[in-house]
Amino acid sequence: MATGDQNDILSRLQSYLPRGWFGDWSESPIVGAVLTGVASVFAVTYTLIMFVWAQTRLATSSGGWIDIWAADFFGGNLPRKSNESDASYIARIKVALFQQKATRPAMISVLTQLTGRAPIIFEPNRPLDSGCLGANTGVNSFCGVARMGSLACPFSALITAYRPLVSGGSAGAAYCNAAAISALNTPLSQSYTGSLADEVSVATDDDIYAAINATRPVATNIGVAITN
Incomplete structure (x- = not known):
């Protein structure tokens, strides 16, 4: 049971009801079902609130919300790179935010x-x-x-x-590094060739x-x- 999940909220709701009204919860299935339904909705609401709260801080934001951070501060001058991770993009934004200038x-x-x-x-x-x-x-x-x-x-x-x-492309360097000419007769899939297009x-x-x-x-x- 984690904070804010359905079971946590259900136990909180149950604790607010007077103990003597319904006896043991196993004997009150209707009340339990009503509280479980309420707890289910509250759990989803809690998850959404925590997500929204995380997006209010750059360090904990994620996905497209990081792009919004960058757009707010830098316009279109600091876009996310192709396949760039959230952590890498956040690091670049922090560097740009606090970078000294003009010297x-x-x-x-x-x-x-x-x-x-x-x-x-x-x-x-x-x-x-x-x-x-x-x-x-x-x-x-x-x-x-x-x-x-x-x-x-x-x-x-x-x-x-x-x-x-x-990184990523050998630019044919594997030919120079082959142990012997005969090694080049092996299938190309064994990485004796490379392409500049693979470089990152x-x-x-x-x-x-x-x-x-x-x-x-x-x-x-x-x-x-x-x-x-």
């Missing part, structure tokens, strides 16, 4: 969480990214990180974002662009290169 650390954080790989960010106007001329040994020397920057490029950045590692990625290029646009400060010039 370099925030950009690194959101891309790392999205792809699992930290991006490279280069700001031409930032000396720590480019270095400087004439440092230490004279005007003709260069002390830096092998990239020339410019103070004439304020509010600009170049971002190299890495795609997530894919947790984030597409569009997801990466969307994350960058949602995180970057306004009135900035951002160049993006996405690579494997």
Whole structure:
């Protein structure tokens, strides 16, 4: 007997009736049947109430109600991925809700969480990214990180974002990994072939662009290169 089920509610209803009126419940089948019918309806009502209550919190919501949460906060900018589980979608919504924005650390954080790989960010106007001329040994020397920057490029950045590692497709790698040429004569069902169509990625290029646009400060010039 669980809280809110038919037996639980029936026992509660029985406890509210004066004991001396009907004697033992086994001797009062009509009253028992009436109370059982009422308890059945109340049990369904209780189940619906608990379901509705669960949907009022993102962490306990389920199914299409999670999509409604995303639509309320992000419009159409954070749709559920194909075959994405409720738990995965809730996690992505939480990240988007509490993600810091408009700073370099925030950009690194959101891309790392999205792809699992930290991006490279280069700001031409930032000396720590480019270095400087004439440092230490004279005007003709260069002390830096092998990239020339410019103070004439304020509010600009170049971002190299890495795609997530894919899973699911071997891309023919099984041919290279076969123990011997004779092994390739076995049926194709033994996984010596693969297809790029079988590969699954947790984030597409569009997801990466969307994350960058949602995180970057306004009135900035951002160049993006996405690579494997």
